[in-house]
Amino acid sequence: MKDFIHFNAYSIDEAVALLSRYGGNAEIIAGGTDLLGKMKDRILPSYPEALINIKTIPGLDQIEEKEGMISIGALVTLSCVAEHPVIQKTCTALAQAASRTASPHLRNMGTLAGNICQDIRCWYYRAPQNRFSCLRKGGGRCYAIKGDNRYHSIFGGSVKGGCFAVHPSDTAPALIALNARIITSKQSISADTFFNVGVTHTTVLANDEIITAIQIPAPAPDTRSTFQKFALRKSIDFPIVNCAVAVTEKNGSIAHARLCLNAVSVVPRRAVKTEEVLTGNKIDETVAEEAAMAAVADAKPMEGNAYMIPVTRAIVKRTILACRENHGG
Amino acid sequence: MDHLSEKEKQTMRDLQDSLTADPFPLKTYTHIGKRGPRRLDGLPKASGKADYTMDVQLPGMLHMRFIDSPYPHAKIISMDTREAEQLPGVRYMLRFDNPELPERASMGKVSGLYGDPPPLSGIAHFEGEPMGAAVAAESEEIAEKALELIRIEWEPRPFNLDIIKAMEKDAPLSYPEMYPDSNYWNNGLFDVLTQGDVKKGFAKSEKVIEFEFVRRGHTWIGPERPCGVFQWKGDCPEVWVKQQRPHLVKKNLSTWYGGVPMNKIQLHCLYQGASFGGWVQVPWNMGPLYCAGFVAKKTGRPVKYVFTRREDFYGGSMDGGTYRFKVGFNKDGTILAVEGTSICENQIWPVFNPMNHLKESTRIPHLSGKCVSIWVNKGPTVPTRCEQLPTTLSLTAIFSRVAAECGLDPIEVALRNDGEEGHDMAHLNKKKKKLGFAVIDSLKECVDKGKAAMDWDKKWHPPGTQKLPNGRMHGLGFTWTNEWDDSLGSSEMAIRIERNDGTASILAMGCDNGVDAENTYCRIAADELGFRLEDVHYNPQVDTGFFRMSPDSSTNMSINGWAVRHAARILKKQILEAAVGPTAKTQRGSFRPAFPDCKPEDLDIIESVIIKKSDPADRIKVADFVREAGQSGPLTSTESGGFRWAFTEPLFAYSYHVQVGSYNPVNPRPHMTRQAHFLEIEVDTETGEIHIIKVVNVNDVGKAINPMSCEGQQYGGSIMGLSRGKFEEMIYDPATGVLLNGNLLDYKIATTLDVDAPIDTILVESGMGYGPYGSVGIGEDVGTVMTGLIGPAVHNAIGVWINDHPITPDKILKALGK
């Protein structure tokens, strides 16, 4: 790796101060599983001048339950999330999502906060030595549109209408389905509005803003949530499609549903129409099928990724069906 | 020595016994064929102590890195390296236009089909090609930084990625330097195979079908990346290199830098993080080593290069291409004629005809096959696991299509067409007899065992008819072919009895690539010598000057097994002759007069003890017989104190085995043993996923000398083959020719969860191989044959053929009309 300056931050304030001092040329490093890969391959035209390690900040690695809220510190690893009994029970979709992310080793290293802040995986963008200076690097064109786009968005592009890179996070849809809030050094943001794509960013975070915790409100009684992932290999691989759903039942039918897809569009995608189909119904094959159809109703595939539509439909359906009462989920 | 007749001695002399059945197998086996934990490499590998070339570090060592071409086809017009050279820590900048670099050097060519490229080229023929310049610096970091400071003016040239387009008349030339006239290999010379007359065959057939499929190129992914270290000790090079073929390195190296005498080269081929044949055979493979030696000489420092993971993606297996077939057959499954063409990309040896296995192992009378190689701007392709991949893919596709068309069980079709060179089994059986083999129906045995293990008859169903309660479609796949090895190579091996303790050391440089071959040689030597297994050891990483095949050139047991056996038999004779000798065999010392009244044939060696056969209580341990050669070593003056140390004649024997048979058309031997593979899958028709449920591999290996190692090749080969069939392909950007998945996340090799099904490994031992004790190879077979088996299994599940491999979910969904 190229040279950089390394800081261990001992408080949020210190980390923020360093970030603002470097004005965009410094990066936070948590687990490093995403960041170091990017640096090793030198995918970006610029290279961070400094890394600010936040693992030295005390207290950020806790999972706490308080005031009807589960609060997950920014340094909590994916394996801790996956194995936490309360999260498994009340926020099942998140535990399942965390347990299906990357590989066991990477889950021991990667943090939940890092997972939602991770960069895109478009293979043009990630080609070593900044081989393709595409829209996302401030360049003039998207190479995926006419190139190999088998893993790109089926729901249209972002930046200047052009970038079709999907958001790769496995935990993001679960957090959105569970109505989580992202607590930063500046503000509290709902997971719904946290993701935002631009030339150099995938979230709404400012250059000098740090996630300190992720909070999930304790779900209403009779709420169940599940997560499913489709990837080529059963481990290591990023999702091609993933889906999380949380449903709250009242008197035997769904009073409230939140369903979120990811890896199929430029940011995690709340499937509002699907939620509408579910609301007021009982989960069965027909409803799930109809809901799944609604999830892909406005998909616009590119040349290489039409297969993602039936896959998405199947995954949405299965996620919903897995949420049936006797499915445990 | 009763097992060593005059005839056998003669055979050992002319070493031509591998054209017939082994005339002198042992009567009983103690170590051969036994299962057991002994692996010579086991402890070092499991405890992290095994050293690989990647791990080598020398004091003062420099690190060398190469420029990788950003273009698939481009020439360097000018290159400014001044700034890079000024970077602190940079010690040498080797430019392609350095006047001291030869235009060509012997770069490890196997067949010369590529010509001999220069060690460092100024023209790139594929994206990612290491070329242009090499920087040697105090650290990899600095070398990498220096590369970024090099300014290059490129002349990008038009390029080809697609073989079909590259065949067109006005297509740009992919490799104009080597092939200035067209993109056809050898300017349009193909490997052609004909047998009978296909026109007649089609006319006689009740049914004729035509089909085509595409196989996407994939690659080897050796876990240890290509690397080497070069240092000069005066005018003697000392070299460490990840290379499957030490002998080839040494041979080529001796021609470099104005010539280096072979006896001055010290070569270390440590444990090999596997290359499956791949990297080893590319003419470029020795370019970096050449450069390292050049820079080491200039700087007086050891120089190490390690390719990046991406640089290791510069070549591929030989199967990438388009396959076209026309098949004529009768409704009972008898195949009468097959016409086939494979058009493959960048095959370094386009001589492996798609019809090869049909000729070798079937009774199909009429065959016509053509193998076309087309140059595109991708890396070279070489045998990866085996060059039989295109032909076994073809056989699997043809047989499963015919079975499906006839509505027959594919096993029935296989049995019906089993044979040799257009003749039926009766013909092959005659040959078996003539060559001294037992007459055994190998395929039948394999099939019976495999069917039972798979519960085939209960599970078999017509294509697309079995929906499971879990909603998935159930599929079965079957394929078969002959079992193969080659003896297209020669080997020399020696065995020495250590003087102080009577243990035996096998001497020959080779390389360990994980097939536990060393242990197998030890088993043979131990059985032949009558030694305990723990008394025989072999460290192939020491260059003793003897070269064995390493398992490469498809040649391991079939050559090395003979060489070690010959040596052991000669050595045993030596020991027993010494044992009956009188004292004072040499001037300065003597063996004990152990059995002075006996003849060698009165004695035997059992468990490292020499015994008198008529009175086994009369015995002496080999260790005691050779006895201590003196505490201060054998060379202590015999005069000192008037005391004579025993110093005996060395007990040492070497032997060799020369290239004989081959599966090349050059010197064919009939293939008599067979393999059969069974696959059970479930296809999720909503997502297109394939779930592997069960695998059964049956291989007639003739004689399993080291059964656990054979099984390793079966399950290991199955996993690699299924991974290739399900996932593996190199994906290029069509517009720029850049490889998009040159890393281990995007290029997918199966994890333990992707093939977590039970894999039944069954060995059949018909004794019908040309190797020692009737053995035949297995290392290449399963990984190669299993690659194509996903296709028929998916067809059986969903009732639709998918003509594009690997079979990924998108293709299944498309085939299902989703």
Added chain:
Amino acid sequence: MTENTKNDFRCPYCRRLFDSLSAMKNHMLENHRDGDLPKPEGQIRLTINRKKYIQDVKPGWTLYYLIHDQLGFTGSKQFCDRGACGSCTVIMDGKAVLSCMILAIECDGKTIETIEGIAEAEHPLIPSYVKHHAMQCGYCTPGFVTTSKALLDRNPEPTEPEIRTALSGNLCRCGTYPQHVTAVQETAITLKSQTRQRG
């Protein structure tokens, strides 16, 4: 650097930043009156295989580079160099992690176990791996053994799916996967009888 005047004083012991020299001084007197001298920049103290190390490291060094190239623990292997294969696995504070994706400079205070340490302690995994030929070329093997060790420490009686899942971040090109399950399961039995004997 810009003319940011805030936070310019860094405690040499714990590297916390302060607005003024006096604030830093007070902090030092309060918190670091006793104890070791401050650590120089870039120095880490860690325990590897039960032995203590003090190392000067550069920011760009990975843990793999430190242990493999600098300290000679060559049992960790580098198959992918990008977190995708598990061959560089070490156990850090009880968890299997990838040394190629960890910065050495961030390992201050960590306890690390490598394949060498596992072998030194004569862990029964090793003979079991040899017995079952859970290796071919062997390049990936130390990573598997290390991952399995971390699994058995946490879960002394893993089921086959648990073993497969734990090892699902380790790639083996030679296809040795089935043997790992057997080797790990047998080791679990050995370990159990060892504890029974001791207990």
